[in-house]
Amino acid sequence: MPELKVPAKGAAARDFAALGALVTRLDPGVLPFSVADSYALHVSGGEYNVAANLARCFGQRCAVLSAMVDNPIGAKVEREVRAAGVEGIYRRFEHDGVRGPNIATVWSDRGMGPRPPVVFYNRANEAAALLGPGSFDWKAVFAGGIRWFHSGGIFSALSTTTPDLVIEAMKAAKAAGAVVSFDLNYRAKLWNAARMAAAASGTAGGSQSVASAPEILSRIVENVDVLVGNEEDLQLGLGLTGPKVDGKSKLDPAAFLGTIGEVTRRFPKLSAIATTLREVHSTNRHSWSAVLWLDGKSYVAPTMELDVLDRIGGGDGFAAGLIYGFLAEKSPEESLRLGWAHGALVTTYPGDTSLASLAEVEALAKGGSARVQR
Numbered sequence: 001m002p003e004l005k006v007p008a009k010g011a012a013a014r015d016f017a018a019l020g021a022l023v024t025r026l027d028p029g030v031l032p033f034s035v036a037d038s039y040a041l042h043v044s045g046g047e048y049n050v051a052a053n054l055a056r057c058f059g060q061r062c063a064v065l066s067a068m069v070d071n072p073i074g075a076k077v078e079r080e081v082r083a084a085g086v087e088g089i090y091r092r093f094e095h096d097g098v099r100g101p102n103i104a105t106v107w108s109d110r111g112m113g114p115r116p117p118v119v120f121y122n123r124a125n126e127a128a129a130l131l132g133p134g135s136f137d138w139k140a141v142f143a144g145g146i147r148w149f150h151s152g153g154i155f156s157a158l159s160t161t162t163p164d165l166v167i168e169a170m171k172a173a174k175a176a177g178a179v180v181s182f183d184l185n186y187r188a189k190l191w192n193a194a195r196m197a198a199a200a201s202g203t204a205g206g207s208q209s210v211a212s213a214p215e216i217l218s219r220i221v222e223n224v225d226v227l228v229g230n231e232e233d234l235q236l237g238l239g240l241t242g243p244k245v246d247g248k249s250k251l252d253p254a255a256f257l258g259t260i261g262e263v264t265r266r267f268p269k270l271s272a273i274a275t276t277l278r279e280v281h282s283t284n285r286h287s288w289s290a291v292l293w294l295d296g297k298s299y300v301a302p303t304m305e306l307d308v309l310d311r312i313g314g315g316d317g318f319a320a321g322l323i324y325g326f327l328a329e330k331s332p333e334e335s336l337r338l339g340w341a342h343g344a345l346v347t348t349y350p351g352d353t354s355l356a357s358l359a360e361v362e363a364l365a366k367g368g369s370a371r372v373q374r
Contacts, residue, residue, distance in 0.1 A: 013144025020047025
């Protein structure tokens with residue numbers, strides 16, 4: 001397997017760039033949507049969250065490439081991106097005042113105890129789904145240098161054109177010398193909706209010829225250095241067999257590591273694969289760990305008993321901490337622990353992105369406790 005080589009900080013203009021959809025997440029807290037009459041609005045997006053975490057918590061120079069709608073919701077999103085310390089590079093769309101294109105809305109409550117969180121979407125006429133090859137001038141974007149490029153399966157599921165844009169971006173990032181990472185983030189609802197939309201439109205020649213998620217994601221992963229995804233993502237997203245997911249402890253790294261041989265045989269250019277391990281006892285009580293496979297060796301984080309306020313964004317928090325470790329030239333063990341600690345902390349805040357300080361993450365990564373800090 002190729003060795004993971006992260007470009008030195010040097011004179012690169014940016015440490016990190018992410019390509020994905022920006023969305024608004026409406027959060028009624030612990031109330032079910034059917035009775036809630038007020039919501040917190042969080043600016044989010046699986047790919048953007050990693051950039052925001054790296055900028056806000058880890059002090060990295062980050063950018064997000066996305067669609068932007070010129071209406072008041074778009075203005076709100078732009079302001080929040082700037083406040084997170086992330087540079088926005090946008091393909092802009094004018095809203096027609098009635099139908100869009102739109103910034104998508106994700107509806108997600110927090111659940112409580114035995115009641116799980118509920119997540120559903122309004123991604124109708126989403127501006128990000130209109131992005132495709134040629135939407136960005138990659139030579140201009142990467143002209144100042146880039147160390148790490150990231151995208152994910154959520155953005156790739158939005159339309160028939162977004163996967164080709166991801167591949168175009170990855171090739172340009174590699175040409176600029178960057179490490180390329182991808183979070184599979186397999187979401188069955190999004191892939192099923194995209195498949196039905198493509199079949200209905202006839203853009204792929206009818207339902208029988210519409211590419212499946214494993215076909216699309218496999219084409220993308222051929223261009224990836226660092227892959228993030230659990231054993232279920234690997235099996236459902238990439239069509240791998242591997243060990244049975246059901247019936248095994250979610251904290252047992254053997255299930256994840258058991259798929260590595262098949263993953264690396266199919267995708268020999270991968271240097272690293274990582275995931276969180278989570279056993280959900282109730283909505284607010286999880287056992288939490290993580291595992292990293294790098295350059296042929298495996299590393300496992302400790303298991304933490306985690307009290308969860310808002311679980312959305314924990315996986316993106318893990319990815320950000322792990323990537324920071326690599327960018328900061330930490331050891332594999334340190335990088336994994338930083339991702340594990342940061343992902344845990346993200347679940348203790350409302351919203352999808354980090355409010356932690358680097359010192360807090362480092363303390364927890366080294367085994368810190370929740371004792372009062374005086």
